[in-house]
Amino acid sequence: MVTVAIAVPCPASAFTLRVCADPNNLPFSNQAGEGLENKIVAIVASELHAQVVYTWWAERRGFIRETLNAGKCDLVPGTLSGMDMLRTTRPYYRSAYVFVTRAADRLTIGSLDDPVLRNKKIGVQLIGDDGANSPPAHALAQRGLVDNLRGYPIYGDYANPSPGRAIISALDRGDIDIAVVWGPTAGYFALQDPQKLDITPVASSPDQFLLPMVFDIAMGVRKDDEALRDEIETALSRRRADIATVLKEYNVPLVVSGTKEPKKP
Known part of the structure; x- marks a missing residue:
């Protein structure tokens, strides 16, 4: 302290x-x-x-x-x-979770139910010391996409000057195809990224009241x-x-x- x-x-x-x-x-x-x-x-x-x-x-x-x-x-x-x-x-x-993709990939994602997600590696944020899942991680797991998910701690490695950037760095490297990220984090690191990134809001879904994205x-x-x-x-x-x-x-x-x-x- x-x-x-x-x-x-x-x-x-x-x-x-x-x-x-x-x-x-x-x-x-x-x-x-x-x-x-x-x-x-x-x-x-x-x-x-x-x-x-x-x-x-x-x-x-x-x-x-x-x-x-x-x-x-x-x-x-x-x-x-x-x-x-x-x-x-x-x-x-008020903000929301968003999909982040490489602009060069020209991916169009309509919602958490979009079929395009089924054959992509998806980065999601893990929250807290125990690695609890974020709302998008829960929602995607409920849709049978557990094997597609890759988790990145929301606070990241404190040895880095911007530990929260880990999930965007993984997207840059090609470790994942799509990242689902809390809006302010995504927007900020997209501004600084060496390649152009597309940000698409996570659309409302029937389970939004149990797993809010906003x-x-x-x-x-x-x-x-x-x-x-x-x-x-x-x-x-x-x-x-x-x-x-x-x-x-x-x-x-x-x-x-x-x-x-x-x-x-």
């Missing part, structure tokens, strides 16, 4: 906004402040005239319990809206900290346009509120 103050211009009377985040988890956060959540936290802090102090903690099982709920910080950005362990703000963006993203505070939640929520609302600019810069595929289908980045 490392605690570091991040300079955000603010008056002498500013309060300290203590934030817990992963130090090596691009596109979301890193210790250099290069992640999209770092940028959005800075926007919020500017609106609140606050100085940001980060506690860096690898985002693994027990992250909320060992950081926010242990009193090491007061705010966690980039959480699922309505997460039970937290009091969350209204969502500030998620609302919010910020979280401790359950009893309603006052801070309200302050953060107000700041997010007031700076909506600036946050939208950050999401566009990071190529995040967005889903319009009230719909199930994401827009292509």
Whole structure:
């Protein structure tokens, strides 16, 4: 664990906004402040005239319990809206899982039920220390495609500067033909890729309520900290346009509120 103050211009009377985040988890956060959540936290802090102090903690099982709920910080950005362990703000963006393919392959994928998937190697993300399957991995396994799947940990090898890129690197090498990736991760690494990649939203399916592919993203505070939640929520609302600019810069595929289908980045 490392605690570091991040300079955000603010008056002498500013309060300290203590934030817990992963130090090596691009596109979301890193210790250099290069992640999209770092940028959005800075926007919020500017609106609140606050100085940001980060506690860096690898985002693994027990992250909320060992950081926010242990009193090491007061705010966690980039959480699922309505997460039970937290009091969350209204969502500030909504994204979805997407198919990622090499543009040169000219693959067209209509849905998780598309016959083209049956003879392709498909990369899926594994979540957590125990390698739990992501919603697309579960959905594809239920469709009899277990032998087609190749798993890549969502957090990857911490020795690498961008461990979350592993699944896209596998696509580049030809180890897999298709990757099914959380939208912000896919959009960000596609921007940087040496070859052109196509991103196609995972379409809604009959099992979407049991295995959702679309998620609302919010910020979280401790359950009893309603006052801070309200302050953060107000700041997010007031700076909506600036946050939208950050999401566009990071190529995040967005889903319009009230719909199930994401827009292509």
